Amino acid sequence: MVFVMAQEAELLYRTVPWEESLLQSAGKQAAGPLFDVKSSDEAAVVQLHLPHSETEDALLLDGLLSVVHITDEGLSILEPLEVTPTHVVVNVVHLSLLGIIIDPFKRLLKWRINGQILVFLRPPGREEQILDVHLLPNNVLVEEVAEKHRGVVNITLSSDCELDIDHSYSVHCEPEGFLTHPESKTFVSRFGPNYHPTFQVFLTTSTERVVLKVKDQGGKEVWKYPVSLEERRVPAESRVPADQRLRSVRTQFINRVSLAVLDQLLDKLLEREVITYSEMMSARVKPQFEKAREVVDTAVKYMLSNLTNHNFVNFCNELVHRKGKPQVLRNMVEGKNCSEITEVLLSVFNEKAVEVAAELLNEIKCNKEADQLVSLAVLDQLLDKLLEREVITYSEMMSARVKPQFEKAREVVDTVHRKGAAASRVLINALQEIDPYLYGELDLTEAKPRGECLKAPASFVRCYL
Structure with a gap:
């Protein structure tokens, strides 16, 4: 997200869950995260650039995307000043809840969006290690997903791909023989509040490298990437009971x-x-x-x-x-x-x-x-x-x-x-x-090196409620 400022100010923003009933009453659907934006000086923010996940073909449809502004009084729809290949640009007068919405009828004409494949490695058990594979729109924040899955390791990789909404996809692993669950899953464009894995791949703890593939319902390969696990795996003898x-x-x-x-x-x-x-x-x-x-x-x-x-x-x-x-x-x-x-x-x-x-x-x-x-x-x-x-x-x-x-x-x-x-x-x-x-x-994660158990935890950096 990009902020265009008229003067210096302190900005705070976070993502919050959409209220689907409010969008349905307006005949719209969410097309990106909903941001709660606050500023020490509200007049300092004059323009927002909100990230979208639409393809260039979809953007040819006039009026496909707009921005909703939600306050205690209700919602209002802001028409974009400009829609770039990556962002929707709007002027803002008041800060509150802001997010990109889409016309569901025009969405029927263009189902394909820019997506991303995120892969997380869970702490290994005694006999297996698990890869969580997420199929998501590319304007979902990686940090937002990682926050929902503490203790897992985000594997950095080239995640870009194109995905068709309401189409079925499957994940395949080389070498073969490892269990992938489920066998296939329909892709739905959602933006929280939970981000459950779309697929899980169950590997042996000795596995050091795999190649992951995502295929569409016709068997066409839409994404492929080699995943190295060797540097991220903790030896069994160092895991503390x-x-x-x-x-x-x-x-x-x-x-x-x-x-x-x-x-x-x-x-x-x-x-x-x-x-x-x-x-x-x-x-x-x-x-x-x-x-x-x-x-x-x-x-x-x-x-x-x-x-x-x-x-x-x-x-x-x-x-x-x-x-x-x-x-x-x-x-x-x-x-x-x-x-x-x-x-x-x-x-x-x-x-x-x-x-x-x-x-x-x-x-x-x-x-x-x-x-x-x-x-x-x-x-x-x-x-x-x-x-x-x-x-x-x-x-x-x-x-x-x-x-x-x-x-x-x-x-x-x-x-x-x-x-x-x-x-x-x-x-x-x-x-x-x-x-x-x-x-x-x-610091109760399972994969802890020996000798670190007795360290006292650091002071809280976030407030516990």
Whole structure:
């Protein structure tokens, strides 16, 4: 994506899921990612160049592509100033949600788009290694797909090809004899929120090199590339068993895992029959003050993580210069991320952390965020939500619990570790699914060189909610 600026400003953008019902009401279909764009000075951005995946033949159709602008009031359609072979160019007055859309009736005339083939290598097991093959439009960000599959290795290769929407494709591997699943798959142009592999190729751990081919439904080869696995494969003797990896991060796990994640882990462990119902109930206890602290911690982190960088810096400055006692020193704030600033607020102001945070938000003119923070921090509302989502039962909500957060975490990790490597693997996989940020910080990937297990994880660089 290209930004044309009238002046210097700080820009933040991310991709967000499309709301298909909104597009259908307008008689349009998504033709690229939906971007949420923010700027410290909205007037600084005068033009956007959004990447598309249409072929040159398709672009001959007049009015094929346009840009949708989505706000709280609804959507509006922006006609392009220009459509280049790679981008749709539009002028912008207000920043919000922006994405390329296509006329579905004109799409019927031209089904072929510029596509890409992405290949990821999963951490090898004892007997096999798996290649995940993705068939995608070429304006899907590689980073976006990789973010959904933490722990895998993106194999850099020439990925460009042309793909026909609603046509069937198959993946073939040389040498032959390896399983590919499924045998064929219909290609659909989609833009998140999930990016599941289109195909998986199951190889032996001794395989060092393969040639991957993608063929269309007529058997024509549309893409071919040699894939080297030798440099990316980790020797079997250097892979650390799951129980050893879990033991190596025991202290960090106890100190850093949140109560919300622990409750979900317990559900996963019970579901997989790693722990018993009584073991789950023994761990799922905490006193009322710990519940309140967890609510405050979650609410403040949520608020800070949704501030722009500009507002986050202003918030920290206001925190240092806040009048009255207790005071926060500059060295307590400098270089800290949102998770660490939350800990400062809780340690200095205790139960008044939300009140102080809301006060600072009002000072920097983030009044809406201040109101939302106060609402999020109400314990009864949070408990109602947990009961509504069936995370806790009515008796769990009403009962007084006696075990604090660290004790609860300690019991979970120790109970699972005693049950061996298989049980530890269930906990590690569940943690990766529920809290990928903590999973990454604890460095629990299977293919770790010997001697690295005892390294303490680095400080969080992203806020955990």
